Amino acid sequence: MEKLNPLRQGHIPAPSSQARSYMSTCLAMEEKQAREELLDLAERLARDLTLSANDLRWLSRFSSVTLRRGVAGNPNTPSDLLRSLSQSVVPLIRAASAANPFISADTLTGLALREKDPQVLSAIAQHPVATPDTLMLVLAGARDHTEVRVRVASNPVCDRGTLMFLADEDENTEVLSAVAAHPNSPAPLREALEQLLTD
Numbered sequence: 001m002e003k004l005n006p007l008r009q010g011h012i013p014a015p016s017s018q019a020r021s022y023m024s025t026c027l028a029m030e031e032k033q034a035r036e037e038l039l040d041l042a043e044r045l046a047r048d049l050t051l052s053a054n055d056l057r058w059l060s061r062f063s064s065v066t067l068r069r070g071v072a073g074n075p076n077t078p079s080d081l082l083r084s085l086s087q088s089v090v091p092l093i094r095a096a097s098a099a100n101p102f103i104s105a106d107t108l109t110g111l112a113l114r115e116k117d118p119q120v121l122s123a124i125a126q127h128p129v130a131t132p133d134t135l136m137l138v139l140a141g142a143r144d145h146t147e148v149r150v151r152v153a154s155n156p157v158c159d160r161g162t163l164m165f166l167a168d169e170d171e172n173t174e175v176l177s178a179v180a181a182h183p184n185s186p187a188p189l190r191e192a193l194e195q196l197l198t199d
Contacts, residue, residue, distance in 0.1 A: 039066045046070025053078045065090050072096035083107045091117040098123035105129045112137035118145040125151035132159040139165070146172050153178035160184055173197060 045051075046059050047070045060071045060081060071077055072085040073096040086097035086107055097103060098111055098120050112124050112134045124130060125138045125148050135152045139162070142148035152158060153166050153175055163185045166175055179185055180193035 039064075042067050043070040047074050049074070049076060051076060053081075057081055060085065065092060068093050069096045073100055075100065075102050077102075079104055079107070083110075086111045091120055095120045095123045098127060101128075103127070103129065105131055105134070109134045109137065112141070116141050118142070118148055121145065121148045122151055125149075126155055128155075128157065130155060130157055132157065132162050135162050136165070146174055149175045150178045153182060156183075158182060158184060160186060164189065167193060 043066045046067050056071050056077050059067050069092050072093050082097055082100055082103055085093055088094055108124055108130055115121055121138050121142050135158055138152055163179050163182055166179050167189055176193050180190050
């Protein structure tokens with residue numbers, strides 16, 4: 001006598017709630033992992049140094065934050081597109097723009113003028129094309145962000161005026177240590193800060 005397959009006959013017992021929950025969790029984890037891998041691949045694609053300006057323009061039209069962040073960080077991104085991306089409402093995209101090695105000093109200053117996000121301010125603060133005026137704009141938005149102020153004080157382009165301002169206005173020891181260590185700090189200021197920091 002032929003044995004009936006319970007799967008064909010519809011005689012499958014309903015899974016327990018525990019089994020259903022377990023399967024839902026596994027499927028959700030697989031979807032999340034696949035989504036993360038896809039996003040990682042998309043960002044690597046957008047940062048590919050062999051992409052042309054046209055390719056980067058095309059990729060920037062997608063709404064994906066990951067793709068747009070990758071385009072903003074790509075050194076081959078045309079300056080007009082980089083300026084546009086630096087005005088994004090998404091801080092991650094603005095931060096990638098600010099960290100782009102080929103962002104213009106004007107675009108960086110324009111970004112600093114209106115920025116409040118600490119991640120974006122931090123990228124501006126350590127950028128080599130930042131001007132002393134740009135660094136002062138960063139300080140205006142970074143009153144509550146010690147790390148950003150330390151980055152300003154550590155930037156090689158930071159001038160005496162900005163360093164003196166930080167020494168007068170900031171009480172944080174990390175910031176004052178960075179000011180004291182900066183080669184543009186006047187010798188009397190350096191000595192006074194070193195004395196203050198060792199007391």
